């Protein structure tokens with residue numbers, strides 16, 4: 001049965017059958033008892049920061065070739081202990097809180113993701129407002145952001161706007177208009193709002209500007225989001241195990 005959705009408008013949260021989730025729950029509680037959930041999230045973010053620094057340096061360095069080979073070996077060594085305990089892809093990260101909208105490894109907003117700028121989003125009177133600065137790793141045309149990165153940021157913004165309007169759904173259409181190139185290493189500001197709700201279909205619009213010049217739109221987007229029917233949510237997410245949902249036993 002579909003119990004809810006990730007609070008900020010993400011994907012449906014399925015509670016599945018009792019057995020798999022509650023099989024994992026004791027391990028989650030033990031982990032949090034030792035580390036503390038907030039401590040673990042801080043550590044995940046710290047690792048994410050380190051990875052983003054690595055990605056930024058790795059994509060801009062002109063260090064000698066031999067230094068690149070040595071770095072690759074040291075990075076493989078650093079990664080190995082992390083790879084010894086990886087979660088099954090159908091089990092949500094123990095540090096996540098799907099109902100509370102915490103997705104530590106979201107590739108756009110997750111502070112634990114090396115791929116995320118990360119984009120920070122908050123709701124302001126029904127408007128989604130986002131901020132981020134894109135590093136050189138996001139370069140498309142020289143010195144400017146890759147267009148796909150702008151689309152990624154705006155998809156997340158529009159989805160968030162649908163969520164805070166109380167109509168979370170999955171993107172079925174995303175139209176982006178690139179008016180001016182998006183500068184790298186420059187604080188950016190993104191906004192998004194819902195324009196129309198028609199049954200299961202929500203249309204949202206958004207834009208991306210620099211923080212310093214919010215009146216000059218660099219990229220504009222319109223997205224259509226569809227709320228899943230219960231049967232669709234079961235089919236798509238029914239196998240996902242969420243160890244952090246409240247236990248039925250309390």
Ligand SMILES: CCCCCCCCCC(=O)SCCNC(=O)CCNC(=O)[C@H](O)C(C)(C)COP(=O)(O)OP(=O)(O)OC[C@H]1O[C@@H](n2cnc3c(N)ncnc32)[C@H](O)[C@@H]1OP(=O)(O)O
Pocket residue numbers: 006008009010011101155156157158159160163169170171172173199200201224226228232
């Ligand atoms: C903090 C977190 C914030 C959250 C941000 C999240 C942002 C990121 C969101 C994503 O990345 S989601 C991942 C990318 N999207 C997908 O993978 C979705 C893939 N698509 C699907 O799986 C199916 O399209 C879906 C299950 C969503 C819907 O399938 P249905 O078979 O129910 O759709 P159907 O064809 O019946 O259409 C339902 C309605 O939507 C309309 N529709 C469908 N596609 C459309 C389209 N492309 N444009 C406009 N309207 C569209 C369609 O006309 C219809 O309108 P009516 O109800 O009025 O008849």
